[in-house]
Amino acid sequence: xxxxxxxxxxxxxxxxxxxxxxxxxxxxxxxxxxxxxxxxxxxxxxxxxxxxxxxxxxxxxxxxxxxxxxxxxxx
Numbered sequence: 001x002x003x004x005x006x007x008x009x010x011x012x013x014x015x016x017x018x019x020x021x022x023x024x025x026x027x028x029x030x031x032x033x034x035x036x037x038x039x040x041x042x043x044x045x046x047x048x049x050x051x052x053x054x055x056x057x058x059x060x061x062x063x064x065x066x067x068x069x070x071x072x073x074x075x
Contacts, residue, residue: 006033036062
C-alpha cells in the first residue's frame with residue numbers, strides 16, 4: 001500500500017521545501033507514504049470509526065502539515 005501511495009505522490013504531487021533544506025524529496029515521499037498507509041491501516045483495524053470523508057480530510061491535512069520546530073522531551 002505504501003509503495004502505491006509513494007508512486008501517486010511522485011506522479012501527482014510536488015513538495016516545495018525550504019531553501020536551506022538538504023532533504024532528498026524521495027525520502028519525504030517515502031516517509032509520508034508510509035505514514036498515510038499506517039493511518040489507513042489503523043482506520044481499518046479499528047473498524048472504520050470515522051467516515052471516509054473525515055479520513056480524507058485528515059489525510060489531506062497530514063500531507064500539508066510540517067513541524068516548524070522539533071524538541072526532545074526531558075526524560
